[in-house]
Amino acid sequence: MSHSTFRLIVVFVLLSFLIAGCTNELKPKTVIIPDTEESSEPDGVNEEFAVNKIYTLADPGDGNGDILGWIDQKQVIGLYGNDQSRSFERVDYKYNSHQEIKAVKSSKQMAKLAPDGMHIAYFENKEITNQLKLLDLANSKEIVIQDNVVGPYLLNALTWSNNSQYVTNAVENEKVKDGSFIAYDILHNSSNQYQVPGWNFREMSFGVKISDDGKSAMIIKVADGQYKLIYGELKGSGFVSIFEQPINVDGTYDYINDNQIIFVSAGGALSIYDRRNTTITNLLEHINAFQLSKDRKYIAYSKDQEEIFVAKLQGNNIINEKSIYKGLIPFHMQWSPDNKKILLSGRKPYASEAAPVPAASREPAVAAPAQITTIDNLPFIIEFK
Template sequence: MTNKNFIVWSGTLSLLLSLLSGCSSGPQTETIIISSKEEINYVDQTTSPFQVKKIYRLPLEYTSSGNLLGWSSFDSVVASFKTGSIPERFQLKRLTYPFEQSHQIVSEITMDEGQMILSPNGKHLGVRSESITGESLKVLSLEDGKETEIAKFSNQIYVQDISWSTNSRYLAYLAIDRSDREKSSLGLYDMESRTSKIYELKDFAREDTPISVHVSDDGRGVLFTMFPEHNDRSGTRSILLGEMKDNKVEKQFTREFGGKQNAWISNDQFVFLGYDGTLYEYDRRNGALSVILERVSTFRLSHDTKRIAYSLYDENIIYVGKLQGRNVLSSEPVYHGIVPTNMSWSLDNKKLLIQGQSDSTEGQSFILEFE
């Protein structure tokens, strides 16, 4: 045996011994994986960098007085506008390609502007409204304007948050009991079966308060943003992964959280921003926590979860890259001179709707179309 072969076999034996000794130490509760340049070199990088084909400036009213809700198709966006002197009354308008003129789709609707959520497929609007007797939740069809009430609550209950699953099948709502937080619940409305199911939050609502909710596409996993009742570091929040079982939600994972954004990649994987601007991915199948990017201030995944738009702290630049595994490839700066407050991908993943503040502190709303 040559010296070279001896070295190879010796290294292999050492690796096997190391792996065997690691197995005897018991399972790890959390594995953090940090992406490296060496790993990226093994990934197919034939995808060309992103290039902006055209920029569409939205009409002034959409920036100054409108509330952009998102995409209703691959070439149109929807916004709400206040009507008259009554603050809870709105009208809905659709702005279509080439994003210069809009037309009204709903003349008047009564709702809470802070809880007006467009489904990712652009077909329905989840709305919350209040009355003397209590709150109610409705689903509004943008195709025919039909309203469907899905839940009603007494004055003792208030709706903390509503959100859609990425596939638009489920509308989740967080109902908080004012007198007893342990009686708070998570509601899940199924758009296919037109039925609701209620899950108790008793097991984990004793110490922290859930303030937002995001359910997975299969309706079995749920992400909560939790706010601590007693914490020396004011404002520190945590993200909590739960699993729906029977009529309860069981804890699976929790970690300190920037409190801004999270998104499901699949029914088992999600990404979230840490309090220090680190973008993490968590896989509940093996408990692996991976670092994707650092210094991120905001991000948005495309509908197919293959693209990511993001900005970094202390920069007024928007980047777009391809999300592959736990790496961001072919990342390119696509727009300079704005700090984005909201970004939304079109349904065909080829356009990016952006709202934000420019260097002159003026609000801007525009659409980037990519090659």
């Protein structure tokens, strides 16, 4: 036997022992790869949205404050002052401390905060006409986005798209039968005006909600005392209806995405319309008003007038409903950017009722219901654990 042959035999024997040893240790294992990425979110909101504390936002002045919404996770912004002098102010909700951002000269103000908390659109009164302005909260600079606004325009609501790119305001022209609205694109510093057939001045006060892609819009029409939500496409300089639905005008309406809208029907059903397959899905009954979180994953809503719930919006389903507050008819609901707080304002159902209180949770909430009822409509913030 040659030396090289002997080496090959030794190597073969060693490999045989190694393979035999590994075979005894290896065990079969099945690996399952999910079709979709696993969610890092909790299974339900019942654990996530237990009420922790409630903070009231007392007005430091004469009670003429107007909270506009969240600018970050810790601060809201409001418009404060009196008929002679008003200012936009940051408010730290935990300490109710105020910091002035910009003084404004208007005695009567209509202002709307962008959903991302970065800009405010508002009218400013002038001696003869008015201006629609845009305030950049990062540097307190403002630009005029519409000049020579005639007085009646101030009755109409300003409305932002959910991505904070478009702000719209309705306009009236006595020479033209149909109403119209102007959509200002802050990203491209441009604006477009759209005519809406059969839309009158009375209906304009409800404003116009435009989609994030700027290709569709929702408006309100009134016929025989019934309010209708009109959802349509923006083509050229016109609005073309594609869907009409009687609604509860107090119930809010919104986009889930560019192809789906959500609204409260005249009968109190929280419903989704999908333009891709022209279907309506009813999610809940006996709903009065609702508000989606900024990421469209969660929803807050009032049911049977005076009880407020939160839940998770998953596809065409509402899951893990949780009651968080009782004894309030909300006028305004808004989620914080981190979904850990909700800004609320409203009124008690009846003056003789007891003070509103947080809904029961596994641990008692730290609240101040006596302060909440000192002034009707006083805004407050529910903070979750």
